Each structure stands twice: as C-alpha cells, then as structure tokens.
Amino acid sequence: MRREPARTFSDLLPLLFPAAVLVVFFVIPFGIMVAVSFFRRQQGGFYTVDFVVANYERFLTPFFGSVLGFSLFLAMAVAVCCVVVALPFTSFLSGCSRRVQVVWLVGILAILSLSEVIIGFAWSTLFSRTAGIGNLLAALGLMEAPKALLPGFGAVLTGMIYQALPFTILLLYPSLMRLDPSLLEAARTLGASPLRGFVSVVVPALRHTIAATLIMVFVFALGSYLLPQILGRPQHWTLSVLITDQAIYQSNMPFAAAMAVFLVLISLALVGLVLLVGGRREAA
Amino acid sequence: MTVTWLRRCYMALVAFFLAAPLAVVAGVSVNEKKTLLFPPRGFSLEWYTAIFTEPEWRGALIASLGLAALSAALAVIVALPLSWFFWRRVAPWARVFQVLGVAPFMLPPVITALGFLSFWATGGFYGAPWTAVISHAIFFVTLPLVTISLGFSSIDRSLVEAAATMGADDRTVFRTVVAPLIAPYMVSGFAFAFVLSLNEYIVAYMTVGFTMETLPVKIFNALRYGYTPTMASVSIFFVAIAVLAVGLVARYGDLPKLMGAWTGEER
Structure with a gap:
C-alpha cells in the first residue's frame, strides 16, 4: 500500500484528534504566554490584561544582563565539557560489542530520565560534609578536615555536566556508529598514533555533528532550572531559575513570560542554526 | 594492547x-x-518501607504513578494516529504537526511549563489534577511519536499491499497487520513517556504544585527543610524503575536502532 495524498475529508479524520490536541494544548498556551508577557502585573493575583512593554524593558537592567551573561557562559561551559568528554567515550562505545552497547545505553537512558531533583540531591549528598568526597579527601590526607564542596560554581558545573553528559552521548552515538571504521584503520596503517588518528581523522569527519551537538547541549543546559538552585548560590542562578522564581515565588507572571519568550527566541535561533548545519551536511 | x-x-x-x-x-x-x-x-531498609508506609510519601508515589500512567497513555493515543497519517498519506503541510509534536521536547522545559501555567490559569482550571495529565501528555508526546514513527517506517510495505490486494480495507489492515508490528514501538514510547513523567518536576510543579504533590515535587519540598533518609530511598527506587523500564524496552526492542531515530538521522 503506497502513500497516497489525502483527497477526501475522511482521509484527514485521523489527523483531526492529534492536531486539535496539539493546537489547543500547545499552540494556544504558547500564544497566551506571549500575550501575558505584555500584560500588567497584578499584586496577589496573576495579571491584568493590558499592553505594556515594561516587562521587556527590564531586560536592560544590569541585573538581568548579568543573569543572562552567566546563563550563556554556564551553558557554553557545560556544552564544551560534555562534548570533550563524550566524544572519545562514544567513539569507544561504538567499537564495543552490541551486547556491551545495550548495557551502556540502558544505563545512560536511565540516568538521562532521572529527575533534576534527584540529580541535584545526589550531588548535594556527594559534595556534603558528612557523606561526600570531602571525607575521602580527608582520609587520603589531601584535606585537613572534611568540608562541604557546595554551594559553589564547581558544584553547579559538575551537576549540570552530569545531567547533560548522557544526552551528549546519545546525540553523538548515531553518527559515530555510522562512521566508517576503515578511516581510522587507514590512518593507523599509515603510522598515525591512535590519538593522532582520532584528532586528525574522526574529529574532522564529524565536524558538523560536533557543531550540532555543541548547540543542542547548549540549549539543553540552558533549560536546567533546579541544579543552579540546589548546588549554587544566588549569583549562580540562570535564566531558567529566574523564570521559575518570578512566576512562582514573586508571582510576577508577565515578567516571567517576557523572559520565557526571550529564552524561546534564543533556543529557536540556535535550533535553526543546527538545522542549517544539518542541511549543509546533506547538500555536501 | x-x-x-x-x-x-x-x-x-x-x-x-x-x-x-x-x-x-x-x-x-x-x-x-x-x-x-x-x-x-x-x-x-526502614527508609525503603517508609516510601509505602508514611502517608505523605505514599500519597506522592500514588499521585506520580497515576499521573505517569495516564499521561503516557494519552501521549500514545495522540501520537498513534499522527504517525499513522504520516505513514499512510502524502501531505507535506501536515509536517507542521510533527514539528509541534517535537517542539515541547526541544525547548527548555521551563517554557512549556510556563505556557501551561498561563493557559490553565486563564481557563480557570489552575490546580486541577487532570490538567497535569494533559500537560505531561503534550510535553512527552515526542517520545511515542518518534518510536511509533520508527515502527511504521520499519514495516515492509509489501505485507500491507498483500493484505490490501486480498480485499482488506484500511481498518482491517491496521488491525491485522500494522497493529501487531508496531505494538512493541508503542510499548517503548509508553515506557519512555512513563518514566520521564514520573521524574518530571517543573511542569508538574507549575500546573498542580500547590494542590497535588508528585514525588519529585515532594523530594524538592522536603529538601528545602533539610534531609530525610526517605529522599535517598525514593531516589534509588526511581533509578530502579528507570533501569527496569529501559531494560524492558531493550529486551523487547532494538535500543541501538531506537537511539538512531532519536536524533532523526536514520530516516
């Protein structure tokens, strides 16, 4: 049975339900959020209908500038660290037997699906004074007395790398699986060391994948909303944390919505960039 | 060496x-x-039994399991006709719905959460438990959409053609040929959506955070008041559920192939 164009109305019937659900429960909420970003804040309630740009004007304050700058910097640091760690790892993984790969994939997917709350709690335990690596360092004599390693930038960065690493591995996995192993073998036969072969053959062959992965992990890390809160100090809060905070604790929905619209635009621009990179790869 | x-x-x-x-x-x-x-x-093992015996943890567990089961089922119900349509019909314009199905998963979660908060608050349903079910179903519809689409693309079309030549209409073909072939992919999609919904925090918090406590919300609230060992046992319990669910998908499906579909590169 070949694919046929939809001709009659009844051909379109199966589409009706999912399309309606997606429009009503995704497009409309999204639209309302954009509208709310122009509304006026109402103390004690959600908002009053209005058209003001005051919520967007607050982007020009130094406070917002510093939060935005920090969010972008943090997401970039996470993306670079993750790709640097994941690239050799995924390359080794793709060389393993299928059985080993499946075991790894199960573990990686299980960690990827873990709640940010659980990841945050696990790392706060690991960095705590009484149950953490401080004890280990003290026992080894590297630290005088066990002390807590959080809150701090290092803790936030580590937690977020932990959260994003499984995602990075899964993004790189299909490309590395398809990479022709004879490329690396040829480099080895011609006398290149394994490291040299990896850097001069595998990395260039995958440059578009690597660029796309960097961007996708960057967007993923931008979305982290709890780890900076659990593992960091207020100066380590990111845009996502600030949006949650404004919406829930300050009950300033309009400002939260304006920041969310801003975050959508950044994310969409970056995802668009990925598609562009992907498109060029297909053309090449 | x-x-x-x-x-x-x-x-x-x-x-x-x-x-x-x-x-x-x-x-x-x-x-x-x-x-x-x-x-x-x-x-x-006292803290493990506490998950089931302490009323507040048990309540949160039941809320989470109910939410995850219902929303994952709804996500599959939405994704199935959509992926069937893309497999059966040529309709380039309908791709927009595929993009809509993937978008919530690609964007930072806080955005989808805030969208739902504005939506339910405007509609006057803010805090009703069923709003969380719909919100999670939309948020995770991507997963069954990707797995079921992969299932359809792996169906040998000559099988379907044979059935059609023998006089089966679309409905009969679906029931007798297509459904059994894509069933494992539906189960995978359900399992992924289920596990992620179980672990999801921000959408659940922004839609029903003040009326219903799911487990991640409960853990976070407890975390702010200090440490209780039940948090640790619940976390390990959740890791076990995730490993079990993904393990089942791996056992009955092709995990490396599913992961290829994940990034949409194997199409």
Missing part, C-alpha cells in the same frame, strides 16, 4: 562519574539512623 587498556580505563572513569552520586545515595539510604552519613552506619 596499551590502547585497549587506555580505552577501558577511560570508559571505566566515565562509568564511575555516572555511578558515583547514585552509589553514595544508595549508601546513605541504608543508614540505620536518620543521618546523612557515608559510608553508612549500620544497615536498615
């Missing part, structure tokens, strides 16, 4: 990094007293 050895070392290091926090939480969860100590002092 040193190269193989170095590879193994590197993979072991990554494994250690991924496992360390969970191992420490597992250790902490069996402390005999209500302390945050590692290595644990004494051994007790």
Whole structure:
C-alpha cells in the first residue's frame, strides 16, 4: 500500500484528534504566554490584561544582563565539557560489542530520565560534609578536615555536566556508529598514533555533528532550572531559575513570560542554526 | 594492547562519574539512623518501607504513578494516529504537526511549563489534577511519536499491499497487520513517556504544585527543610524503575536502532 495524498475529508479524520490536541494544548498556551508577557502585573493575583512593554524593558537592567551573561557562559561551559568528554567515550562505545552497547545505553537512558531533583540531591549528598568526597579527601590526607564542596560554581558545573553528559552521548552515538571504521584503520596503517588518528581523522569527519551537538547541549543546559538552585548560590542562578522564581515565588507572571519568550527566541535561533548545519551536511 | 587498556580505563572513569552520586545515595539510604552519613552506619531498609508506609510519601508515589500512567497513555493515543497519517498519506503541510509534536521536547522545559501555567490559569482550571495529565501528555508526546514513527517506517510495505490486494480495507489492515508490528514501538514510547513523567518536576510543579504533590515535587519540598533518609530511598527506587523500564524496552526492542531515530538521522 503506497502513500497516497489525502483527497477526501475522511482521509484527514485521523489527523483531526492529534492536531486539535496539539493546537489547543500547545499552540494556544504558547500564544497566551506571549500575550501575558505584555500584560500588567497584578499584586496577589496573576495579571491584568493590558499592553505594556515594561516587562521587556527590564531586560536592560544590569541585573538581568548579568543573569543572562552567566546563563550563556554556564551553558557554553557545560556544552564544551560534555562534548570533550563524550566524544572519545562514544567513539569507544561504538567499537564495543552490541551486547556491551545495550548495557551502556540502558544505563545512560536511565540516568538521562532521572529527575533534576534527584540529580541535584545526589550531588548535594556527594559534595556534603558528612557523606561526600570531602571525607575521602580527608582520609587520603589531601584535606585537613572534611568540608562541604557546595554551594559553589564547581558544584553547579559538575551537576549540570552530569545531567547533560548522557544526552551528549546519545546525540553523538548515531553518527559515530555510522562512521566508517576503515578511516581510522587507514590512518593507523599509515603510522598515525591512535590519538593522532582520532584528532586528525574522526574529529574532522564529524565536524558538523560536533557543531550540532555543541548547540543542542547548549540549549539543553540552558533549560536546567533546579541544579543552579540546589548546588549554587544566588549569583549562580540562570535564566531558567529566574523564570521559575518570578512566576512562582514573586508571582510576577508577565515578567516571567517576557523572559520565557526571550529564552524561546534564543533556543529557536540556535535550533535553526543546527538545522542549517544539518542541511549543509546533506547538500555536501 | 596499551590502547585497549587506555580505552577501558577511560570508559571505566566515565562509568564511575555516572555511578558515583547514585552509589553514595544508595549508601546513605541504608543508614540505620536518620543521618546523612557515608559510608553508612549500620544497615536498615526502614527508609525503603517508609516510601509505602508514611502517608505523605505514599500519597506522592500514588499521585506520580497515576499521573505517569495516564499521561503516557494519552501521549500514545495522540501520537498513534499522527504517525499513522504520516505513514499512510502524502501531505507535506501536515509536517507542521510533527514539528509541534517535537517542539515541547526541544525547548527548555521551563517554557512549556510556563505556557501551561498561563493557559490553565486563564481557563480557570489552575490546580486541577487532570490538567497535569494533559500537560505531561503534550510535553512527552515526542517520545511515542518518534518510536511509533520508527515502527511504521520499519514495516515492509509489501505485507500491507498483500493484505490490501486480498480485499482488506484500511481498518482491517491496521488491525491485522500494522497493529501487531508496531505494538512493541508503542510499548517503548509508553515506557519512555512513563518514566520521564514520573521524574518530571517543573511542569508538574507549575500546573498542580500547590494542590497535588508528585514525588519529585515532594523530594524538592522536603529538601528545602533539610534531609530525610526517605529522599535517598525514593531516589534509588526511581533509578530502579528507570533501569527496569529501559531494560524492558531493550529486551523487547532494538535500543541501538531506537537511539538512531532519536536524533532523526536514520530516516
């Protein structure tokens, strides 16, 4: 049975339900959020209908500038660290037997699906004074007395790398699986060391994948909303944390919505960039 | 040989990094007293039974399981006709719905959460438990959409043509040929959506956070008031559920192939 164009109305019937659900429960909420970003804040309630740009004007304050700058910097640091760690790892993984790969994939997917709350709690335990690596360092004599390693930038960065690493591995996995192993073998036969072969053959062959992965992990890390809160100090809060905070604790929905619209635009621009990179790869 | 050895070392290091926090939480969860100590002092499974015996944890667990089961089922119900349509019909304009199905998963979660908060608040349903079911179903519809689409693309079209030549209409073809072939993919999609919904925090918090506590919300609220060992046991319990669900998908499906579909590169 070949694919046929939809001709009659009844051909379109199966589409009706999912399309309606997606429009009503995704497009409309999204639209309302954009509208709310122009509304006026109402103390004690959600908002009053209005058209003001005051919520967007607050982007020009130094406070917002510093939060935005920090969010972008943090997401970039996470993306670079993750790709640097994941690239050799995924390359080794793709060389393993299928059985080993499946075991790894199960573990990686299980960690990827873990709640940010659980990841945050696990790392706060690991960095705590009484149950953490401080004890280990003290026992080894590297630290005088066990002390807590959080809150701090290092803790936030580590937690977020932990959260994003499984995602990075899964993004790189299909490309590395398809990479022709004879490329690396040829480099080895011609006398290149394994490291040299990896850097001069595998990395260039995958440059578009690597660029796309960097961007996708960057967007993923931008979305982290709890780890900076659990593992960091207020100066380590990111845009996502600030949006949650404004919406829930300050009950300033309009400002939260304006920041969310801003975050959508950044994310969409970056995802668009990925598609562009992907498109060029297909053309090449 | 040193190269193989170095590879193994590197993979072991990554494994250690991924496992360390969970191992420490597992250790902490069996402390005999209500302390945050590692290595644990004494051994007790009391905190695991507490998940089921303490009313507030049990309530949160039941809320989470109900939410996850219902929303994952709804996500599959939405994704199935959509992927069937793309498989059966040529309609380039309908791709917009595919983009809509993937978008919630690609964007930072806080955005979808805030969208739902504005939507339900405007509609006057803010806080009703069923709003969380719909919100999670939309948020995770991507997963069954990707797995079921992959299922359809792996169906040998000559099978379907044979059935059609023998006089089966669309409905009969679906029931007798298509449905059995894509059933494992539906189960995979359901399992992924279920596990992610179970673990999801921000959408659940922004839609029903003040009326219903799911487990991640409960853990976070408890975390703000200090430490209780039940957090550790619940976390390990959740890790076990995730491993079990993904393990089942791996057992009955093709995980490496599913992961190829994940990034949409194998189409």
